[in-house]
Structure formats: structure tokens, C-alpha cells
Amino acid sequence: MRNRRTTRLYHLLVIQAAEIVMADPAVPAIINLKKIKELCMKKDFISIADHSPEVLQGILDLAIELKKERSEKGENKQLLKNKVLGMVFQKPSLRTRVSFDMAMRHLGGDALYLSPNEIGLGQRESIADVARVLAGYVDVVMARVFAHQHVLDLSHWSDVPVINGLSDYDHPCQGMADALTIVEKFGRLKDLHVTFVGDGNNVAVSLLHICSKLGAHFTLAAPEGYDIPEKALKESQEFASKSGASIRTIRDPHEAVKSADVIYTDTWTSMGQEEETERRIKVFPPYQVNNKLVAEASKDVIVMHCLPAHRGQEITDDVADGPHSVLFPQAHNRMHAQKAILVSLFR
Ligand code: CP
Ligand code: NVA
Numbered sequence: 392m393r394n395r396r397t398t399r400l401y402h403l404l405v406i407q408a409a410e411i412v413m414a415d416p417a418v419p420a421i422i423n424l425k426k427i428k429e430l431c432m433k434k435d436f437i438s439i440a441d442h443s444p445e446v447l448q449g450i451l452d453l454a455i456e457l458k459k460e461r462s463e464k465g466e467n468k469q470l471l472k473n474k475v476l477g478m479v480f481q482k483p484s485l486r487t488r489v490s491f492d493m494a495m496r497h498l499g500g501d502a503l504y505l506s507p508n509e510i511g512l513g514q515r516e517s518i519a520d521v522a523r524v525l526a527g528y529v530d531v532v533m534a535r536v537f538a539h540q541h542v543l544d545l546s547h548w549s550d551v552p553v554i555n556g557l558s559d560y561d562h563p564c565q566g567m568a569d570a571l572t573i574v575e576k577f578g579r580l581k582d583l584h585v586t587f588v589g590d591g592n593n594v595a596v597s598l599l600h601i602c603s604k605l606g607a608h609f610t611l612a613a614p615e616g617y618d619i620p621e622k623a624l625k626e627s628q629e630f631a632s633k634s635g636a637s638i639r640t641i642r643d644p645h646e647a648v649k650s651a652d653v654i655y656t657d658t659w660t661s662m663g664q665e666e667e668t669e670r671r672i673k674v675f676p677p678y679q680v681n682n683k684l685v686a687e688a689s690k691d692v693i694v695m696h697c698l699p700a701h702r703g704q705e706i707t708d709d710v711a712d713g714p715h716s717v718l719f720p721q722a723h724n725r726m727h728a729q730k731a732i733l734v735s736l737f738r
Pocket of ligand 2: 557592593657658662698699
């Protein structure tokens with residue numbers, strides 16, 4: 392099995408090979424690989440909080456370039472030729488599974504879906520053993536887990552890069568796709584007012600991370616007892632003090648959406664919390680994103696949801712399918728953002 396040092400060298404070779412492809416005048420060079428090389432990228436993509444604003448901005452810029460390249464030329468350069476992504480899932484998925492798979496294929500690589508029944512992460516086999524075995528077969532691992540510690544353990548034991556495809560704590564790939572969607576709509580994230588209405592869950596944490604890293608004003612409107620975890624708030628305050636972002640947590644959704652450029656919501660009951668469904672369904676109705684609430688925001692407000700949506704609960708049909716909704720471009724941007732994350736990990 393490769394150790395960490397040889398893995399790093401291997402990553403450099405991949406980039407050099409990609410540069411040779413790009414030096415070929417027959418291949419139009421629109422991807423600024425130099426920029427990727429300048430990024431001080433960590434081995435893994437576990438949390439947006441782990442990365443500098445420069446790295447995060449670099450990933451977003453690259454996502455825009457890769458998306459443009461595919462839309463203009465119908466294909467991407469094969470930057471991940473012969474690379475295989477192992478996708479470990481402890482929970483169901485549509486977007487994460489398909490967008491990662493297609494991202495790898497478009498970049499010349501392949502992806503392997505490993506279902507909860509096959510791996511039995513931490514049950515059939517210890518996480519340390521799974522990580523060390525997988526690292527000898529695949530070039531990068533993406534894991535969707537229940538406990539955040541499990542993805543941290545995978546990253547600790549794996550010699551190949553590990554990507555967090557959602558944990559109970561955060562959902563960083565979603566956060567990057569969300570930022571890409573906002574930047575496409577407004578040209579920037581800085582100084583925008585982003586309001587998350589509902590449960591201060593994993594998706595809210597990653598949105599807070601990216602807003603505080605890149606200078607947006609973040610508001611959470613949540614019922615008491617459903618705030619963003621203290622750890623995420625604390626670290627984000629620190630990021631905000633450097634970027635000029637601000638962070639508010641309030642109870643009143645109407646106050647929260649006043650002058651919002653972005654309204655974001657997500658399910659009231661995340662995967663793994665199913666036994667709390669009955670209680671949550673009683674607490675959250677005042678936090679529904681409906682036409683009345685949207686009308687109280689900026690007139691050009693966009694409405695976001697990571698999906699899957701529970702229509703009639705956290706969001707109404709008329710909002711999800713209405714003129715302010717960016718739900719489907721947002722879902723599609725998962726693939727573009729993840730292409731950039733994958734390529735950056737192989738710098
Ligand atoms: N938004 C998201 O992660 O969707 P899936 O659960 O379908 O992957
Ligand atoms: N908060 C949701 C997001 C699903 C993509 C969950 O964890 O189930």
C-alpha cells in the first residue's frame with residue numbers, strides 16, 4: 392500500500408500529466424491548473440472549516456471553469472483519467488451518489504458504489520481496517536456516515552484522500568454547491584444576506600461555514616433547541632472576524648428574512664433522527680418557507696433547498712416550483728462543485 396509520501400508524489404504526477412494534456416495545442420486550455428497548484432489544499436475534504444478562504448474560492452473558480460468547459464465543448468478534459476472513487480454510503484442518496492459518479496466519469500475516471508450492507512462500516516469491520524483496505528484499491532474515498540467521527544476516523548487511517556459526503560455534523564460538498572449557485576446568481580457571496588430557516592442541522596452548518604469564510608451575512612431562524620452546534624458557531628465567528636461576515640441566530644422567521652438575498656431551508660428531520668419526527672412536526676410549522684414568508688424578503692431573493700424536500704412541510708409547492716426557486720440548478724451544481732473538489736485533491 393502507498394504511504395502518505397508516495398501518495399503525495401503520485402498526486403503531483405497526476406497534475407503533471409494533466410498539464411501535458413493541456414500543453415497540447417489541439418486541446419483548448421481553459422482550466423487554470425496553475426491556480427490549483429498554488430492552492431494549499433489539505434489531503435482530505437472533511438469540512439469547509441478546514442480550508443482557507445483562498446482554497447475555497449479557488450475550488451469555486453475551478454468549478455465555474457469546469458462547468459463552462461463541459462457546457463461549451465460537451466466534455467471535460469480527462470484530469471482524473473484512470474482514477475477510481477470509492478463511495479461508501481451508510482445512508483440513502485440520490486444527488487450525492489449520482490453527481491459524484493458522473494463527475495468521475497466526465498473527468499475520465501470511474502466510481503464504485505459501496506452500499507451500507509456491503510461495507511458495514513464499524514460493524515462488520517472496523518473503520519481503521521476498512522480505510523486501509525480501500526486505500527489499496529481506490530484513489531479517493533467519499534463517505535456518507537451517521538457519526539461525524541466515522542469520517543474523521545476514515546481520514547485518519549486512509550492513505551488516499553477522503554471526502555465527507557454528509558455526516559450528522561456537516562455537509563461540505565453541499566455547501567460548496569450552494570456557494571457556486573449563489574455566486575452564479577449574484578456574482579459573489581461577499582456582503583450578501585443569507586438566511587437559513589428551520590433546523591440548525593448539517594446543511595446549515597456547512598452553509599454557515601462557507602458564508603463566514605467568504606464574507607456573507609448569515610442568519611439562522613430556528614426554534615429554541617434547534618440551533619447550530621456551539622462548535623460550528625464558535626469557529627465561524629472566528630472566520631467572520633477575518634472575512635467581514637456576520638452571524639445571527641434568532642427565533643422569528645419573519646424578522647430573519649427581512650432583506651434576505653437568499654432563503655434556505657431543509658428537512659425538519661434529518662436522516663438518523665427519524666424517532667424524533669413526531670415532536671419535530673409539531674415544533675417547526677412556523678418555520679415553513681411559503682409564499683407569504685418569501686414576499687417579506689428582498690424582491691430578487693432566491694430560495695434554496697438541498698433536497699430531498701418534504702413538500703408541504705418545510706417548503707410549499709408554490710415556492711419550490713415558483714419564480715424565486717433555484718432548487719434544480721442548485722442540485723445540478725453538486726456535480727460541478729465536486730469535480731473541482733476532486734481535481735483539487737489530486738494537485
Ligand atoms: N442533497 C443531498 O445530499 O441529496 P442526497 O441525500 O440525495 O444525496
Ligand atoms: N439534513 C438532511 C440533508 C439531506 C441531504 C439529512 O441529513 O438528512
